[in-house]
Amino acid sequence: MVNKILNNFENRAYGVCDWLGKKMGIKASSIRLFFIYLSFVTLGSPILIYLIMVFIHEHKEFFKLKKKSKRKSVWDI
Numbered sequence: 268m269v270n271k272i273l274n275n276f277e278n279r280a281y282g283v284c285d286w287l288g289k290k291m292g293i294k295a296s297s298i299r300l301f302f303i304y305l306s307f308v309t310l311g312s313p314i315l316i317y318l319i320m321v322f323i324h325e326h327k328e329f330f331k332l333k334k335k336s337k338r339k340s341v342w343d344i
Contacts, residue, residue, distance in 0.1 A: 281322045283317065 286304075288295040305313045323330060 283320050286324050287320065 284295040284298045288291075288298050291298075302313050325331055
């Protein structure tokens, strides 16, 4: 039971760094190190930012903006 919970958490937590790395063009390991170092310096406050990013990553289909299609003329509805 505990291993199942840990595996689920690890899959979601490490997916955030990969996702952010792809968006920014940075290696995921660099992002992980950044969060670790920043957590030590600021006494853990980046953990809240990281948890917000986990939430956004899990529900990213709700945060995507729909692109409006351009009409070619006034008569296209």
